[in-house]
Amino acid sequence: MNLCHHCGAKVMVRKRQFSDRAWAALVDWGEVRSETMGKALCDNCYVELREILIDRTHEMERIAR
Ligand SMILES: [Zn+2]
Numbered sequence: 001m002n003l004c005h006h007c008g009a010k011v012m013v014r015k016r017q018f019s020d021r022a023w024a025a026l027v028d029w030g031e032v033r034s035e036t037m038g039k040a041l042c043d044n045c046y047v048e049l050r051e052i053l054i055d056r057t058h059e060m061e062r063i064a065r
Contacts, residue, residue: 005039006032006049012042022053029056 004011018026023037031052041049 002040004042004045005036006041006045009042009044018049018053025053025056 001010002012003009017038023032026032026049027034027037029052031049
């Protein structure tokens with residue numbers, strides 16, 4: 001049994017990897033604490049944060065155009 005570093009839920013966590021750049025962006029947006037970078041997440045948090053990344057990346061691409 002492990003703790004998710006984002007929500008603190010007691011879940012079976014697999015170490016899910018975002019890229020360093022993705023983690024840095026999530027910290028920058030205030031979505032995760034800096035100490036959560038590179039740590040284990042539960043599936044729910046992983047999916048949630050991945051969606052935030054996808055949404056915001058699309059948004060930034062739209063603005064850039
Ligand atoms: Zn979690």
